[in-house]
Amino acid sequence: MSVSTSIVAGARLGLARLALGMLLAAQALLALISAATLLAPWVWQADLLTFFRPHLLAASLAMLLLALCTRHRRAILIAVAVALFNLWPLAVASAPSAPPSAPGAPTVRIMSANLLNRNPHKEAFRKTVQEVRPDILVVQEDVFAWPIALDRLEGFPYKASDLDDRLGAIDVLSRLPMKVTLIGAGPGGMKARRRRPVAVRAEIQVAPGDPPLVVYAIHPPSPRQLRYWHRRAATFAEIARHIRSEPEGTPIVVAGDWNTPPWSPQFATFMGAAKLAAAEALPWPAATRVFFVRGRELPQWLGAPVDRLAVKGGVGTDGQRSAPAFGSDHLPIYADLTLR
Numbered sequence: 001m002s003v004s005t006s007i008v009a010g011a012r013l014g015l016a017r018l019a020l021g022m023l024l025a026a027q028a029l030l031a032l033i034s035a036a037t038l039l040a041p042w043v044w045q046a047d048l049l050t051f052f053r054p055h056l057l058a059a060s061l062a063m064l065l066l067a068l069c070t071r072h073r074r075a076i077l078i079a080v081a082v083a084l085f086n087l088w089p090l091a092v093a094s095a096p097s098a099p100p101s102a103p104g105a106p107t108v109r110i111m112s113a114n115l116l117n118r119n120p121h122k123e124a125f126r127k128t129v130q131e132v133r134p135d136i137l138v139v140q141e142d143v144f145a146w147p148i149a150l151d152r153l154e155g156f157p158y159k160a161s162d163l164d165d166r167l168g169a170i171d172v173l174s175r176l177p178m179k180v181t182l183i184g185a186g187p188g189g190m191k192a193r194r195r196r197p198v199a200v201r202a203e204i205q206v207a208p209g210d211p212p213l214v215v216y217a218i219h220p221p222s223p224r225q226l227r228y229w230h231r232r233a234a235t236f237a238e239i240a241r242h243i244r245s246e247p248e249g250t251p252i253v254v255a256g257d258w259n260t261p262p263w264s265p266q267f268a269t270f271m272g273a274a275k276l277a278a279a280e281a282l283p284w285p286a287a288t289r290v291f292f293v294r295g296r297e298l299p300q301w302l303g304a305p306v307d308r309l310a311v312k313g314g315v316g317t318d319g320q321r322s323a324p325a326f327g328s329d330h331l332p333i334y335a336d337l338t339l340r
Contacts, residue, residue: 020070027063027078034060034086041265044229050089050263051304054284057086089263093282095271101316105338108176108206108213110136111323112255112307114330117141117169121327122149128326129153132334136204137173138255140219147171160200160217170200170256172217178204183216183242185234198235201242206339213315213339214246218256232259233266240273243312251313251339252276257330261304276310279320279335286322288331300331307333314340 034056039046049056064079101107111134115125122145129137142150147161156173160180172180182197198220203212218239223229243252254276260267262282271278287303307330309320316338323332 020072020075023063023066023070023072023075024078027067027075027082030056030059030063031078031082031085034082037089044223044226047229047264047266048223050265051261053086053089053261053263054301057083057090060086090284093278094262094268095282095310096277097282098277098279098311099314099316101318101336102338102340105316105340106207107336107338108136108204109134109334109336110138110215110253110255110309111332111334112138112140112217112257112309113323113326113332114140114219114257114307114328115142115146116328116330117143117146119327122146124326125149125328126153128324128332132323132332134334135175135206136202136215138215138217139171139173140217140257141169142171143169160202169196170217170219172200172202172215174202174204176204176206178202178215179212183239185238199239199242210339211249211251213337214250214252214313216243216252216254218254218258220259222259233269236260236266236270237273240270243274243276246313249313251315252311253315253337254310255308257307259306261306262308271310274310274312276312279309279311279317280305280333281319285320288322288333290325290329290331292329307331309333309335311337316340 033049036046037049040050060079060083064083067075067079109132111132113125137156139150150171150173153173155175158174158176158178160172163180172178179202181201183199183201185198200217202215202217204215205212216239220232220235221228223232246252262280262285285305287300287305288307290300290303291298311317317335320333320335323334325331
């Protein structure tokens with residue numbers, strides 16, 4: 001072997017070792033970040049990582065592909081272990097699914113939409129509502145010019161904000177008669193921002209003589225800061241307390257922007273405490289919160305599923321669906337419900 005050939009072979013070996021070392025370091029970092037999600041019930045930053053469960057899985061699979069290319073046994077074993085760890089939450093549901101619709105029973109359609117307070121596309125939203133034709137419409141971020149736009153929607157003679165002007169950014173519109181009450185912050189020490197309610201409770205008379213459908217319209221705080229993370233947990237706890245106080249068998253649907261992915265411990269705790277079943281396709285529903293970069297929407301799968309419907313009391317549904325986008329950073333959702 002010539003000297004030049006030996007130098008080239010040595011350089012290649014050095015580069016291969018460097019690449020393997022970098023891969024193992026990246027795997028160690030990914031494993032550390034993934035393992036941190038185990039602290040989500042107690043640590044705010046760890047719970048924020050649950051928003052990125054699909055992203056962690058995608059990174060794990062990319063690491064596995066690179067490890068297979070190296071044919072290094074230890075790197076492959078580590079990559080497989082991390083991938084399985086990140087796959088588990090996306091393969092096992094953390095809450096029960098809603099029962100299917102009762103055959104032949106009349107349906108009521110409910111739609112939820114985060115309007116995005118600065119969204120100027122009022123006409124696009126009107127067209128989305130016309131296309132979906134919900135009987136009940138739950139909205140969040142109903143501020144600035146949105147109250148006027150909602151007043152102009154046709155076919156909704158009943159409006160929660162007409163019955164109580166303290167609603168703030170949550171509203172319920174209905175084609176059917178309804179009675180509205182507000183859910184306050186409760187005795188737990190949580191102070192609602194500007195004394196706004198933590199939820200709106202609407203009793204909607206779907207059919208004469210039948211028990212009303214109780215709709216809880218919610219919009220817990222986004223956990224962007226530690227105090228909002230605690231406030232979100234307190235909000236869920238207060239809403240669950242009210243739901244538990246409803247008479248047994250009361251048909252209930254909870255709708256809104258939950259600001260919580262289905263992989264967060266706070267989601268599982270709330271669903272269990274309120275004994276709710278999810279209308280979305282658990283354990284890995286489609287993203288409803290989308291992101292924009294310089295005005296261009298990123299692929300939907302880069303977002304997070306935070307808008308949802310959940311039911312109890314014999315309410316059935318064939319699943320939650322996304323409605324056409326209208327310029328918000330959230331996709332509207334809707335479902336057809338049956339009351340057994």
